[in-house]
Amino acid sequence: MGATPLKYQEPLKKDSVVHYAKENFGQLWPVHVDALIDMFSRFRAAFDGDLDSAFIMMVIGSAMLPKDKLPRGLSYDQYARLPGDRFATELNTNSIAQITGIPRETVRRKIGAMEKRGWLKRDMLGHWKVTRKGAADLQATTDWSLDYLSSIARTVQSAGPA
Numbered sequence: 001m002g003a004t005p006l007k008y009q010e011p012l013k014k015d016s017v018v019h020y021a022k023e024n025f026g027q028l029w030p031v032h033v034d035a036l037i038d039m040f041s042r043f044r045a046a047f048d049g050d051l052d053s054a055f056i057m058m059v060i061g062s063a064m065l066p067k068d069k070l071p072r073g074l075s076y077d078q079y080a081r082l083p084g085d086r087f088a089t090e091l092n093t094n095s096i097a098q099i100t101g102i103p104r105e106t107v108r109r110k111i112g113a114m115e116k117r118g119w120l121k122r123d124m125l126g127h128w129k130v131t132r133k134g135a136a137d138l139q140a141t142t143d144w145s146l147d148y149l150s151s152i153a154r155t156v157q158s159a160g161p162a
Contacts, residue, residue, distance in 0.1 A: 020159075024156075031151050031152065031154075032151075032155075035152065036148065038147075039145065039147070042140070042141070046138065052102055052110060056100060056102065056110055056114075057114065057138070057141075059091070059096055060130055061130055063090070064089075064129065064130055091127055092126045092127055093107055093108050093126070096128070117134075118131055118134065119131060119133060119138065
């Protein structure tokens with residue numbers, strides 16, 4: 001039997017969300033920490049112990065799905081059927097270094113290694129994108145992220161209304 005779909009609600013104001021998190025801290029915090037540790041451990045293994053490369057890939061992946069461009073209510077299955085980088089924000093090596101705080105030369109070297117693995121490609125303007133091979137090889141990381149989000153969502157649902 002599938003999970004009950006969440007109904008769209010107007011976003012809560014930040015103060016309300018912070019209050020909710022503080023009021024339900026004992027229920028939310030342990031689930032968040034345990035799920036985050038599990039996800040980071042898996043990411044570390046997927047990137048051969050290199051969390052900086054995982055972080056860089058997260059930033060590039062995030063640019064492929066910028067929150068301000070995604071249609072409200074887009075499901076994961078709907079997104080997975082969309083063509084390529086329809087919503088992508090352009091990111092070059094310098095932008096990635098600024099976002100992550102990782103030195104530019106380190107970002108360049110780590111991106112080069114991921115490019116050699118076939119996970120990333122650079123367009124003619126120097127913007128990085130995740131390749132189909134990268135998406136396929138790293139599908140498990142998306143699944144782990146969905147597991148993390150699901151654990152948080154289940155806990156929020158069980159904690160009750162805001």
